[in-house]
Amino acid sequence: MPTPKKVKRLGRPAAEAIFERFHEIEPEPKGELAYVNAFTLLVAVVLSAQATDAGVNKATRRLFEIAPSPAGMVALGVAGIEKEIRTIGLYRNKAKNVFALSQQLLERHGGEVPGEREALEALPGVGRKTANVVLNIWFKQPTIAVDTHLFRVGNRTGLAPGKTPLEVETALHKIVPDRFMLHAHHWLILHGRYICKARTPECWRCPIAQWCLYEPKTPLPAKPGS
Template identity: 65%
Template sequence: MAAQLDYHTMREIFTRFREAEPEPKGELHHVNAFTLVVAVALSAQATDAGVNKATAELFKIADTPEKMLALGEEGLIAHIKTIGLYRNKAKNVMKLSRILAEEYGGEVPNSRAALQSLPGVGRKTANVVLNMWWRYPAQAVDTHIFRVGNRTGICPGKDVNAVERAIEDNVPVDFQLHAHHWLILHGRYHCKARKPMCATCLIRDLCQFEEKTL
């Protein structure tokens, strides 16, 4: 685990990220807060591309909790059976749809605790929804961010909660809204797990990764 980078280095890193991608976007397709919750819940142990393919037709006919309930569990499964763990995910989507319909008037709540109370919605999913839909600077730490944070020294931590706190505590506030998207994209396309592309990395000179590739 690399040591936490200092403030000035952090500012320079995120300034470069922002110059390269001023408005980074999440890659899960959605049309409203409900479809975002469903897409993120489906994305656990699956790729965003795979989820987008499965939900392309689904969200045309079931973009509210009520419509999802009308579709039914087997109808949902017909759309998402290409996604890993689809049966368990389908059960959770139906359960959370019923809760949203019956307890929240069909609306998605915008508190982390309320979101996490929904079946299949953990802290990471809640943070993605808070960030992408309500533009709250919540930090959704996935495997990419965990890897990048610990390799580079941007947000080191022994677990995802520690990495989340490191982002909140050390990333300058004017970069907080997009911080997790910049880090995810950097990990997904540059600082890859097996073959990091250090030679073309934006922050090569500032990174603490000792095993930089040529």
């Protein structure tokens, strides 16, 4: 992730207002990865690194039909997993990780996805961000998974300036009101994906523009021929 430009930090009243607005717009935000159980959620998140959710969903549609469990994935084998996910970037390495984590789930966790961070991060291909997503979505823990979208929004808006994903995550835990913590990372990721875009943030239609510290705000594009 690129080093962000230094911006001022928003205060708690502004942060409260931002998440109130997000809640008004979408009270129950959802992630966009498709899954059928805790295991397929874990696999989908592992596969989503440096790939789009839409691309992962397309690749896993059949994979999760034929291997919706650790045992099924191990039976499929690395080559079989590769065949199903070859449209995803870095698919060979990801296939190896999915096979290995499936083996470990069978050997160490009775085939169940653990609900503890340390155990999740011990699995092949699972880092802090992946663990946070699984803990949040499946186990309903108030974790915050910092991807490139959330990292950008945290810095650009002034909500949670930080030089690393962990700094942004820590800053958000300090400023997000407790009642909004469970959904905070979904709101921020979706905001970064569809409105606060990397190249040209669409400030003219941003629902939190009045509190955001990003300047200059991007104006409404001129219509062709005007």
